[in-house]
Amino acid sequence: MEILFESRFQKDLKKIKDKKIRQKAKEVILQCKQAGQLNEINNLKKMQGYQTFYRIRLGDYRIGIELSENTLIFTRFLHRKEIYRFFP
Structure with missing residues (x-):
């Protein structure tokens, strides 16, 4: 599959200080x-609605x-408490 990254995703990823989480994101x-x-x-799940x-x-x-x-666009990378306020 083709992969694209939005600038918001890249900014969100840079804000994460935990190296383990960053490494897991790279693996994903x-x-x-x-x-x-x-x-x-x-761990992929469709968003309801x-x-x-x-x-x-x-x-x-x-x-x-x-x-x-056939393109996956990575949009946001946020904590579980925040993701549903800002995505989609």
Whole structure:
């Protein structure tokens, strides 16, 4: 799958100080690049009420993703208390 990153996602990722969480995020991004279909991505869940929005769970953090044809757009990377206010 093709991967794109929004500037908000990159800013959110830079704000994370925990190196373990950052490393897990990199692993998830690599897994998404290698995946041929959505069901090959671990901890991926469709957002209720939205056709093209998904989230990936990383401990207490969530990665907000939008699917556009065969492209995954990484939109936000926030704590679980904040993600649902700002995404989608």
